[in-house]
Amino acid sequence: MTYVLKPRLHHPTLPKNKIGYTRRDYEGKVSTLCAGCGHDSISAALIQAFWELDIQPHRVAKLSGIGCSSKTPDYFLGNSHGFNTVHGRMPSALTGANLANRELIYLGVSGDGDSASIGLGQFAHVMRRGVNMTYILENNGVYGLTKGQFSATADQGSKSKRGAVNADAPVDTVSVALLMGATFVARSFSGDKQQLTPLVKAAIAHQGAAFIDVISPCVAFNNHPGSTKSYDYVRDHNEAVNRLDFWPTREAITVDYTEGGVIEVPQHDGSIIKLRKLSASYDPTDRIGAQDQIAQAAVKGEVLTGLLYLAPDAEDLHAHLNTCAVPFNQLGEKDLCPGAGTLEKINASLR
Amino acid sequence: MKRIEAVNDFVIKFANVNGSGSASANELFAKSFLRMGIPVSPRNIFPSNIQGLPTWYEVRVTEKGHLGRRGGVDLMVAMNPQTWAEDVKEIDPGGYLFYDNTKPLPPSRFRDDIQVVGMPLTEICNATYTDSRERQLFKNILYVGALAGMMGVEPEVIAELIGEQYKGKEKLLKPNLNAFKMGLDYARNHLKDAIGLKTKRAYAVGDKIFIEGNAAAALGCLYGGATVCAWYPITPSSSLAEAFQRSCSKLRVDKDTGKNKFAIIQAEDELASIGIVVGAGWNGARAFTATAGPGISLMSEFIGLAYFAEIPAVIIDVQRGGPSTGMPTRTQQSDVMKCAYASHGDTKHVLLFPEDPYECFEMGAQAFDLAERLQTPVFMMTDLDIGMNQRLCNPLVWDDARRYDRGKLMTEKMLEAGMEFGRYLDVDGDGIPYRTLPGTHPTKGAYFTRGTSKNAHAMYSEAGPDYVYNMQRLLKKFETAKTLVPKPVLTPSKEPARFGCIYYGSTSPAMHEALEALSQSGIFVNALRVRAFPFQDEIFDFVQSHSKVFVVEQNRDAQLKTLLVNDAGINPASLISVLHYDGEPITARFITKEISQIVTALNVRPIKKDKAA
The missing domain is CATH 3.40.50.920 (Rossmann fold)
Incomplete structure (x- = not known):
């Protein structure tokens, strides 16, 4: 980590996005994580994605649980409200926040201890409900803040820095999310910003429960030989099923694909996700097929990455609950209180 | 033996089998007194079970309006062979035992110091009905008819109530009226003056209403502007969330668009319920959960976060017997300490103690004003006795001039005008800081909410003075709460x-x-x-x-x-x-x-x- 304060001034020629913000406007406080931490790369990808999408930072609400990953929302989008909730319970707090104001963009940041160990229940249920959010799981298979214990995503047989071997079966968060009804499921690697940034953009545009498991090596406790979440291991075993491009609007689709088939998946908001297939047999709109292929790859020791599943006709919790368009937190007495006359009628019916 | 003689002042207890359809018949009986202008106070005494176990319904008829449980039983309607012995034992000396004498019982099953009134309920039902469910259900209406006959309840009143209950369901109306009439006639012909407990029309009910505390609390939340309800089923609070759902379906659906101005989530557990409430409160919606003691235990971690990070939340604890699973269908006031100090570390919370459904409504609505004004969790402490029993109380009151107190919310305008914003800064000396809602302003007023210690500007801090400043301010805020909560x-x-x-x-x-x-x-x-x-x-x-x-x-x-x-x-x-x-x-x-x-x-x-x- 660094103790140097970020300078306020920046170069006048820094590029601006359509709404006039530079990338610096999407930054937060200086990270207090270890140098080389995969999480910082994810923060950088998030900054890039929000900047490219021309989203005003203050229209984003960032929620997290507890752990190294959950600290990161302080390190990007400094002009957004953030909420560091309790361990493993970010999903419920995010659900409540989302109900209160459907107009903001909700970003949930969590870790593998937070989502797969203590918070597996809330992780599963938030997917079931289809809360409109981008849920980033910064997955390093280890507890960093408490110095190196295994988490529930650690692979069976992987070795801790102290040499202990993990005997427990791992929780595959991507499979859980698919099974529980998430409508956008992806996996990526913090060391591959080219892959991660468009995935984040597409997840933000997705109107439903979007989940990205990002393998993010812990340089302090889980980057050694014998670990299956180290930079080297993930680079060697990364099997991308597709490359993704994201267009905010329908008009701007001009791209040159040189190899592989291209799949276009239009989104509710008019944006289009374009996928360049790297694997001929992979269909990201087939939920059952995706589950099968993820399982097959796991047996071979491969880590399948890319956009693994996308439901084009996704609905979110507000649609399920048939809620009004005006955010709840803007409704007043006039909208909410039926008044004394109605109460008198209720009284009359109770005599 | 002197038999108990009383007018408009006695206790009747019905001993039934759970799931036998007795509840609606017994309620009908209780309501008939209200329609005759005599206050009643009924209580369900039920098992944690759906069908087959003993259940009791106690009706206190009290012209003086004493709505508490009196103790003792003047008339036992013993319809459950399983509990016969203890039911017979419970009758006050000189009191009455009403039972089904289709099968003769040996004298040893009775007592010498009580009056025994038998009626061949099964025999009559078997002779009249062929369907076994009808035989069961109409037996209940039959005894209501007989009791009305013996006690002088006006038959027109019961006929009117049956009419209201089966309005639009003619198929059910007629047979119910017939069964009632059959019981009434039997009593008039065979059981004249068998019971010395009599009723006569009075004028002691006035404009009072008859409502369960849980239903009244749900209306209070609705009137108080709650838009988010997250809950997990638990006796005796479940009917509160369900009542909120029913009331919202009637009163909170936008007429033009058909869209709901409410969201109700049945969560996966109490941890998620309170998480949703805290998340919604953080983002400026009025949110509540309803639960009982075991739920409070599970919610404690989030309650501590809401206390320390200063987030409004309303928690309705419909108390039951503890500890652990305790007595899920019995009443107690045993969560007072747990709620007052819920969560680890130094915490204190605002508690409200309603006495009846009227106050469940009033305090239910007020809880949201207090929670937003004080930016903290507020507990309404009801219990099973208030929550799950219909209680006679004053009509619910709402003043249309009343405005919701949203507390110290710093708006975009205020930020734009250059007001200083420090999320945990005590600017007014009352311990209550200003808060901003997410999305308020592009460059001002954003902050990071956390359960860790922080300074007055919401920056992470482990410095002793910063921590002490906030902890002292929270105490000051609790002092301010004294001036806002209902007076004794x-x-x-x-x-x-x-x-x-x-x-x-x-x-x-x-x-x-x-x-x-x-x-x-x-x-x-x-x-x-x-x-x-x-x-x-x-x-x-x-x-x-x-x-x-x-x-x-x-x-x-x-x-x-x-x-x-x-x-x-x-x-x-x-x-x-x-x-x-x-x-x-x-x-x-x-x-x-x-x-x-x-x-x-x-x-x-x-x-x-x-x-x-």
Whole structure:
């Protein structure tokens, strides 16, 4: 980590996005994580994605649980409200926040201890409900803040820095999310910003429960030989099923694909996700097929990455609950209180 | 043997089998008294079971309006062979046993000191109906008819109630009316003057309404502007969330768009329920959860976060018997301490103690104003006795001029005008800082909410002075809460009194009846009903001005007394606990006996009536 304060001034020629913000406007406080931490790369990808999408930072609400990953929302989008909730319970707090104001963009940041160990229940249920959010799981298979214990995503047989071997079966968060009804499921690697940034953009545009498991090596406790979440291991075993491009609007689709088939998946908001297939047999709109292929790859020791599943006709919790368009937190007495006359009628019916 | 003779003042208890359809028949019977202008107070005594176990329904008919549980039974309607022995035993000497005498029972199954009234209910039903479910259901209506005949309940009143119940369901209306008539005629022909408990029309109900506390609390939340309800099913609170759902479906759907101005989530557990409430509160929606003791235990971590990060939340605890799973279908006031100090570390929370459905409505709505004004969790502490029983109470009141108090919200305009924003900065000296909602302003007012220690500007800080500043400010805020929560209500005795009495919540009706009985025997007590925590100075002063103060509670460990000693600095030597915690609602007879005994033991026997004890 660094103790140097970020300078306020920046170069006048820094590029601006359509709404006039530079990338610096999407930054937060200086990270207090270890140098080389995969999480910082994810923060950088998030900054890039929000900047490219021309989203005003203050229209984003960032929620997290507890752990190294959950600290990161302080390190990007400094002009957004953030909420560091309790361990493993970010999903419920995010659900409540989302109900209160459907107009903001909700970003949930969590870790593998937070989502797969203590918070597996809330992780599963938030997917079931289809809360409109981008849920980033910064997955390093280890507890960093408490110095190196295994988490529930650690692979069976992987070795801790102290040499202990993990005997427990791992929780595959991507499979859980698919099974529980998430409508956008992806996996990526913090060391591959080219892959991660468009995935984040597409997840933000997705109107439903979007989940990205990002393998993010812990340089302090889980980057050694014998670990299956180290930079080297993930680079060697990364099997991308597709490359993704994201267009905010329908008009701007001009791209040159040189190899592989291209799949276009239009989104509710008019944006289009374009996928360049790297694997001929992979269909990201087939939920059952995706589950099968993820399982097959796991047996071979491969880590399948890319956009693994996308439901084009996704609905979110507000649609399920048939809620009004005006955010709840803007409704007043006039909208909410039926008044004394109605109460008198209720009284009359109770005599 | 002297038999009990009474007019408009007696207790009838129905012993039934759960799931036999008795509940609606018994409720019909209870309501018939209300329509005759006689107050009643019914209570469900039910098992944690769906079908087959014993269940009781106790109806206190009380022209004087004593709505607490009296204790004792004047007439037992014994419809459950399984509990026969204990039901027969419970009848007061001179009281009545009404039973189905289709099969003869040996004399050893009865008592010499009670009146036995038999009616061949099964025989009549078997002769009249062929369907087994009909035989079961109409047996209930049959005994209602017979009781009405014996006690002089106006048949027109019951016919009217049956008509209301089966409005639009003609197929059911007719047979129910017939069954009722059959029972009525049987009693008139065969059981004339069998029972000395009589009714006659009175005018003691007035404009009062008959409603369950849970339904009233749900309406309070609706009127109070709650838009988010997250809950997990748990007795005795489930019917509150369900009532909120029903009321919202009628009153909160936008007429033009058909869209809902509410969201109700049945969460996966209580941890998620409170998480959703806290998340919604953080983002400016009025949100609540309804639960019982075990739920509070699970919610404690989030409650601590909401206290420390200062997020509004409303929690309705419909208390039941604890600890652990305890007595899920029985009543207690045993979560007082748990809620007052819920969560680890130094925490304190605002509690409200409604006495009846009327206050469940009033405080239910007020809780949201308090939660937003104080930016903290607010608990409404009801219990099974209030929550799950229909209770006669004053009509619910709402003033259309009333505005929601959204508390100190800093708006975009205020930020734009250059007002200083420090999320945890005490700018007004009342301990309450300003908050901003997410999305308020592009460059000003954003902050990071956390459960870790922070400075006045919400920056992470482990510095002792920053931590102490916030903890002291939270105490100051709790002082401010004293000025906002409902004040205690004093019921002065008719004569000057040395003794005082503090009580709260569902104890109220039994307490008032006990005060009357005590004063008749020359024991005069000033009574103070505590309606909220933190305790105001009035409570301290009340204790100071009496030599001894009884604290009447429905728990084993004298939880409110502990709170009075711990938080209001009251000398424990001046407090005497009167505790009732067997799961049944406290009775006037119990309070009267306990206080009389203690007063006697303190050697202050009243010399003659009307003289102060």
